[in-house]
Amino acid sequence: MLLMSSISVAQVLTPGKIGFDLLVFDEASQVPPEDALVAIARARQVVIVGDQKQLPPTSFFDRLLADDGDAEDLDKEGEVLLGGAATLGELESILSLCEARGLRMRMLQWHYRSRDPSLIRVSNREFYRDELILPPSPLQKDPSCGLIFTRVAGLHNGGCVNDHSA
Incomplete structure (x- = not known):
């Protein structure tokens, strides 16, 4: 069992050497699809856990670093149609991507993190x-x-x- 972020999977694990029987994304509303891809490509099964009522990942620093011309090129090259409803560039998180693809969802009803209700x-x-x-x-x-x-x-x-x- 490994507990790693998607970015760590990409940076630390040699491609093709380690695969995952089960990959679980927690707080999936915070994980951009492009960050999740490397880990998902190594997995046989994936469970996505998240809440769209939570804040999406911030792209504040991406905007500061991106040149206007580069951003336009990425939008044109990175368009992947998702059932005709959205493009990959429009989806903020791996959770949004799953919803756009119409994957089965279920609400987890237990809230366990607060010390006081x-x-x-x-x-x-x-x-x-x-x-x-x-x-x-x-x-x-x-x-x-x-x-x-x-x-x-x-x-x-x-x-x-x-x-x-x-």
Whole structure:
């Protein structure tokens, strides 16, 4: 078993020497398709785990480094049609690519990362229609953990709190 990023697979493992019986991408909404390709090419089976409600990978530094002429050339050369709906250049992540290809999806319902359920409760209600199962945490009754709503007097106005009681 190896625990590596896709980039590490490309940089460290000699091509053709090591293959994978099963490749699992976690946080797949953060992995650009071009970074995933080298690892996927070595795998017999692939499991893609991710959430489109999470932020996509950033291309901020790509834009800073790319020359305008180079970007246009890449767009023309790198177009791969995906079922007529999108091109590879339009897909931000390996998760988007899987969705564009119509691969079977299933929602994982357990959220296990928050030390206190209050940290995910708002997202669960607003984004996941309260479908996430939030296991109890031994810390959830600890007053120093989680989120607590505290009402304060005054009005919020552009970063300043104005107390009108005086």
